[in-house]
Amino acid sequence: xxxxxxxxxxxxxxxxxxxxxxxxxxxxxxxxxxxxxxxxxxxxxxxxxxxxxxxxxxxxxxxxxxxxxxxxxxxxxxxxxxxxxxxxxxxxxxxxxxxxxxxxxxxxxxxxxxxxxxxxxxxxxxxxxxxxxxxxxxxxxxxxxxxxxxxxxxxxxxxxxxxxxxxxxxxxxxxxxxxxxxxxxxxxxxxxxxxxxxxxxxxxxxxxxxxx
Numbered sequence: 001x002x003x004x005x006x007x008x009x010x011x012x013x014x015x016x017x018x019x020x021x022x023x024x025x026x027x028x029x030x031x032x033x034x035x036x037x038x039x040x041x042x043x044x045x046x047x048x049x050x051x052x053x054x055x056x057x058x059x060x061x062x063x064x065x066x067x068x069x070x071x072x073x074x075x076x077x078x079x080x081x082x083x084x085x086x087x088x089x090x091x092x093x094x095x096x097x098x099x100x101x102x103x104x105x106x107x108x109x110x111x112x113x114x115x116x117x118x119x120x121x122x123x124x125x126x127x128x129x130x131x132x133x134x135x136x137x138x139x140x141x142x143x144x145x146x147x148x149x150x151x152x153x154x155x156x157x158x159x160x161x162x163x164x165x166x167x168x169x170x171x172x173x174x175x176x177x178x179x180x181x182x183x184x185x186x187x188x189x190x191x192x193x194x195x196x197x198x199x200x201x202x203x204x205x206x207x208x209x210x211x212x
Contacts, residue, residue: 016054018044023061027107032062059111066108066115069101070151077155087159091152095178095202098151102182103195113183152178159209166211174209181205 006014022044026035037058041048055061073094080090102109153175159165165174185198192200 012054015044015046015050018046019051019054020061020064023058024065027062027065032058032107032110062108062111063115065105066111069098069105069108072101073098073151086164087155087162088164091155091159091165092206094152094155096199099182099185099195099198099202103193106194109186109194113179113186150175156209163211165209177205178202 019040023035023040025043026040029035030039035058037051038048040058040061041051055064076097077090077094080093085093102112153171156165156171156174156178160167160171181198181201184201185194188194188197190197
């Protein structure tokens with residue numbers, strides 16, 4: 001029996017996935033800055049010109065990879081909420097999981113930190129084809145994943161509502177402090193690995209968040 005040919009939409013989905021997976025391998029091997037579009041497309045076994053049919057820039061792929069990690073965390077948090085887990089416990093679990101993923105995929109760490117206060121984009125970097133081969137870097141930055149800014153804010157608000165997180169400090173301020181803890185761990189000169197560094201500082205932050 002002859003093998004069924006892929007439809008145009010199926011081909012788009014497949015090629016986009018191949019490019020993203022190839023980019024991930026290149027980022028792990030060489031780091032984000034050193035990984036070239038040519039090397040990514042060679043790994044994907046596709047022509048370089050095909051790249052711009054799916055992504056506007058290398059940065060857009062990085063945003064897509066970050067969005068995947070964030071989605072993994074938010075899906076886990078949604079399951080925990082559905083199971084009735086209290087906000088304080090969900091906050092700890094979500095932060096621990098995010099730290100683990102960032103530690104295992106450090107090529108997205110700088111982007112995670114840079115978009116922590118970014119505006120919500122129109123659309124999603126993983127689900128759109130580049131509008132034009134010469135799309136500007138500004139357009140790529142406009143497609144940043146929105147989850148970074150609000151990743152834990154709603155949980156903090158829920159914790160304040162249930163009384164497990166102190167209410168005398170505004171929830172957005174606590175969320176900013178949490179994001180700053182990731183920054184502090186990433187740029188620390190204490191000689192402590194990122195994950196351990198964050199966990200220790202996060203424990204101090206948790207103690208300060210507890211309702212009194």
